[in-house]
Amino acid sequence: MDYIVILIAFLIALNIYASFRVLRSIEFENAQKLFQIIVIWLLPLIGAALILLFIKDDHTPKGPRNPNDGQGVDGMPGGVQ
Template sequence: MTLFDILVGAAIAAVLAFQVYVTVRVFRSRVYEPKQKVWQAQLVWLLPIIGAGLVFTILQEEDRAHRDASSHLRS
């Protein structure tokens, strides 16, 4: 096994781990309806890297908006 093989294997493992992480976050999200969660998960897995990155970005923005709204309610 060469260094290249190890690096490729590590890159593939990292992409898969990221996609699993994003998929779990989608299904734990309270923002989406069940059907929307399925669509988001399909996007993650049918467009590797790009789909996961897009969904991750959307989840981050929604988390930030939720935190901002919650902080205004506490004031």
């Protein structure tokens, strides 16, 4: 009995978190957000997991990690000449 209550509480918390992430996302229109929230709540574990996989993390770095990324060994575009 206690395990069922814990599982239900976990699923509700996961759905609330996924819904919050969808609402905060700037990459979707309102109609898409509504559809995604419906999927989250109709398919509790699977829906939330899928939606969270597709939402970009807003905390990812926007630029290259290293200023030399994408350049050759000598720092020139295209590699060693």
